[in-house]
Amino acid sequence: xxxxxxxxxxxxxxxxxxxxxxxxxxxxxxxxxxxxxxxxxxxxxxxxxxxxxxxxxxxxxxxxxxxxxxxxxxxxxxxxxxxxxxxxxxxxxxxxxxxxxxxxxxxxxxxxxxxxxxxxxxxxxxxxxxxxxxxxxxxxxxxxxxxxxxxxxxxxxxxxxxxxxxxxxxxxxxxxxxxxxxxxxxxxxxxxxxxxxxxxxxxxxxxxxxxxxxxxxxxxxxxxxxxxxxxxxxxxxxxxxxxxxxxxxxxxxxxxxxxxxxxxxxxxxxxxxxxxxxxxxxxxxxxxxxxxxxxxxxxxxxxxxxxxxxxxxxxxxxxxxxxxxxxxxxxxxxxxxxxxxxxxxxxx
Amino acid sequence: xxxxxxxxxxxxxxxxxxxxxxxxxxxxxxxxxxxxxxxxxxxxxxxxxxxxxxxxxxxxxxxxxxxxxxxxxxxxxxxxxxxxxxxxxxxxxxxxxxxxxxxxxxxxxxxxxxxxxxxxxxxxxxxxxxxxxxxxxxxxxxxxxxxxxxxxxxxxxxxxxxxxxxxxxxxxxxxxxxxxxxxxxxxxxxxxxxxxxxxxxxxxxxxxxxxxxxxxxxxxxxxxxxxxxxxxxxxxxxxxxxxxxxxxxxxxxxxxxxxxxxxxxxxxxxxxxxxxxxxxxxxxxxxxxxxxxxxxxxxxxxxxxxxxxxxxxxxxxxxxxxxxxxxxxxxxxxxxxxxxxxx
Numbered sequence: 001x002x003x004x005x006x007x008x009x010x011x012x013x014x015x016x017x018x019x020x021x022x023x024x025x026x027x028x029x030x031x032x033x034x035x036x037x038x039x040x041x042x043x044x045x046x047x048x049x050x051x052x053x054x055x056x057x058x059x060x061x062x063x064x065x066x067x068x069x070x071x072x073x074x075x076x077x078x079x080x081x082x083x084x085x086x087x088x089x090x091x092x093x094x095x096x097x098x099x100x101x102x103x104x105x106x107x108x109x110x111x112x113x114x115x116x117x118x119x120x121x122x123x124x125x126x127x128x129x130x131x132x133x134x135x136x137x138x139x140x141x142x143x144x145x146x147x148x149x150x151x152x153x154x155x156x157x158x159x160x161x162x163x164x165x166x167x168x169x170x171x172x173x174x175x176x177x178x179x180x181x182x183x184x185x186x187x188x189x190x191x192x193x194x195x196x197x198x199x200x201x202x203x204x205x206x207x208x209x210x211x212x213x214x215x216x217x218x219x220x221x222x223x224x225x226x227x228x229x230x231x232x233x234x235x236x237x238x239x240x241x242x243x244x245x246x247x248x249x250x251x252x253x254x255x256x257x258x259x260x261x262x263x264x265x266x267x268x269x270x271x272x273x274x275x276x277x278x279x280x281x282x283x284x285x286x287x288x289x290x291x292x293x294x295x296x297x298x299x300x301x302x303x304x305x306x307x308x309x310x311x312x313x314x315x316x317x318x319x320x321x322x323x324x325x326x327x328x329x330x331x332x333x334x335x336x337x338x339x340x341x342x343x344x345x346x347x348x
Numbered sequence: 349x350x351x352x353x354x355x356x357x358x359x360x361x362x363x364x365x366x367x368x369x370x371x372x373x374x375x376x377x378x379x380x381x382x383x384x385x386x387x388x389x390x391x392x393x394x395x396x397x398x399x400x401x402x403x404x405x406x407x408x409x410x411x412x413x414x415x416x417x418x419x420x421x422x423x424x425x426x427x428x429x430x431x432x433x434x435x436x437x438x439x440x441x442x443x444x445x446x447x448x449x450x451x452x453x454x455x456x457x458x459x460x461x462x463x464x465x466x467x468x469x470x471x472x473x474x475x476x477x478x479x480x481x482x483x484x485x486x487x488x489x490x491x492x493x494x495x496x497x498x499x500x501x502x503x504x505x506x507x508x509x510x511x512x513x514x515x516x517x518x519x520x521x522x523x524x525x526x527x528x529x530x531x532x533x534x535x536x537x538x539x540x541x542x543x544x545x546x547x548x549x550x551x552x553x554x555x556x557x558x559x560x561x562x563x564x565x566x567x568x569x570x571x572x573x574x575x576x577x578x579x580x581x582x583x584x585x586x587x588x589x590x591x592x593x594x595x596x597x598x599x600x601x602x603x604x605x606x607x608x609x610x611x612x613x614x615x616x617x618x619x620x621x622x623x624x625x626x627x628x629x630x631x632x633x634x635x636x637x638x639x640x641x642x643x644x645x646x647x648x649x650x651x652x653x654x655x656x657x658x659x660x661x662x663x664x665x666x667x668x669x670x671x672x673x674x675x676x677x678x679x680x681x682x683x684x685x686x687x688x689x690x691x
Contacts (some may be wrong), residue, residue: 086479141479142419146619146664149612153657161651219473281608285490288483326496332487333472
């Protein structure tokens with residue numbers, strides 16, 4: 001009889017479950033990380049990681065850059081998830097949004113108006129692209145992708161013709177400018193006064209915006225009717241269409257949102273960094289890697305991917321300058337090796 | 349994936365050379381061999397040899413995309429690696445590296461390295477299927493470009509290497525217009541024949557079957573991943589050869605040679621020419637190089653990319669099989685026209 005009884009692991013008699021062990025490990029890592037951020041570093045740690053200021057700044061830069069990457073990649077992943085359309089013109093949408101934002105905010109003097117214009121104009125552009133181009137090639141993924149390549153070639157060249165090769169910087173309003181002092185001690189002077197870390201306020205605003213938009217997208221996808229349709233479309237497009245939903249309208253809306261987000265990110269990113277030809281490729285690469293790592297079609301995945309890529313890029317920039325890009329690349333390869341569908345992706 | 353469907357041309361077993369090779373190909377070969385007799389020096393290298401090199405690059409993509417269904421944007425990356433290796437281990441005038449290896453060691457080494465790199469890229473990208481390949485290979489190509497640009501230890505950063513000579517042997521400087529044209533023609537012809545042969549070989553047929561239905565092939569017992577990676581290896585040999593020729597042609601190599609624009613150019617050429625038959629990439633290359641050269645007269649030097657992009661868009665919309673497909677669609681109409689009574 002005793003052979004047939006299921007063998008039970010006795011929890012009380014010592015040993016912890018696998019789940020508890022993982023939780024403990026994560027808690028420990030989080031504690032170490034929190035200590036590294038808030039504590040005053042001993043000398044040996046400063047010696048290993050250059051300085052606390054360099055380390056914490058690169059983490060902050062990484063997280064705020066991740067916010068920007070998330071804004072770009074969320075549109076990309078949304079469009080891909082629903083329509084299986086790899087929009088390789090996404091970087092061009094980003095750059096065009098940045099130029100539109102620059103023109104509008106320079107001419108009107110209102111930065112917020114530039115941001116709004118970047119979103120609105122690009123949403124319309126995305127709508128037109130979906131209606132006039134991609135609808136005609138529906139179901140032919142490769143041709144759709146080739147078309148987006150063609151569009152990105154033409155767009156890059158025309159933007160070069162209009163705005164030339166000059167680097168622009170979109171001016172931000174005064175209330176966003178300047179640096180704020182964070183409650184983080186970066187070093188202690190020899191006379192005992194603590195030096196607090198200062199950080200550009202605008203970058204923190206970018207991060208906050210990305211988080212707000214991320215939560216908004218998540219709520220839209222999970223709590224609204226249109227979000228329900230989108231999720232259903234990601235899983236089974238034909239069935240959604242058969243149950244009476246106007247799929248073409250849905251596609252147009254999603255494409256408009258995706259392109260609009262790219263334009264929005266263009267203006268926001270163009271204010272923090274710069275606007276120049278070649279940025280389209282940079283942000284296209286970022287979106288590609290973020291989406292490959294995070295999992296295609298998943299907003300949560302895009303957030304995780306953006307965080308990984310953004311932080312790795314900035315850490316790499318500080319600690320191994322000429323091999324920074326390799327870090328990003330290694331993340332992608334490791335993800336593909338362990339989980340080909342991406343961290344949050346569904347196996348199909 | 350209709351764009352990738354390839355007609356199966358193989359009907360082996362016929363005896364006469366004319367039938368086995370095909371009259372059109374013999375005519376083409378004669379025309380290409382006699383081309384230097386009519387072409388000026390400019391047309392010989394800047395158009396002729398240059399088209400052949402880009403045709404080779406696009407041919408390596410055609411092998412992957414046409415027969416394997418894997419659209420890789422990283423073929424320029426393996427070619428660029430071969431070119432960098434030629435600069436580093438061969439001769440350059442930057443007084444950085446330049447180990448001065450003789451060409452008969454250098455070229456096999458560079459080509460083999462390119463093939464291995466291509467196989468590695470393949471091994472990474474075949475982890476996922478279909479449209480994902482294009483994303484992953486684009487990410488790899490872009491990453492390699494940024495790496496070559498930022499890294500001074502191996503790739504000499506932004507400036508790259510210059511002053512790389514073509515070899516001289518048998519008393520010939522192989523960078524002179526006529527020898528260089530024949531060199532490119534020889535390499536292109538060998539690769540063309542090899543791809544054609546490959547498409548009819550057991551391996552090629554298995555590859556095409558995998559493209560059409562990987563699950564069934566896996567069920568029969570074929571190692572799908574292995575076949576795909578081997579296809580990447582072969583494609584890497586072709587792109588490596590193209591890279592070596594390219595660095596001899598330009599005499600220099602810099603990150604600009606492996607940037608995203610060039611990676612996309614390879615795809616543009618292959619798609620414009622057509623992915624159904626190995627001759628397509630060469631047709632595409634001639635077409636694009638001619639446009640590139642004479643765009644100044646049509647739209648001005650600056651807007652060449654707009655022109656080529658619009659042509660590309662038109663081809664993708666009108667004829668998914670490129671210029672080859674366009675011809676395939678027109679020629680029956682023409683022949684029908686002559687047959688129709690009273691026309």
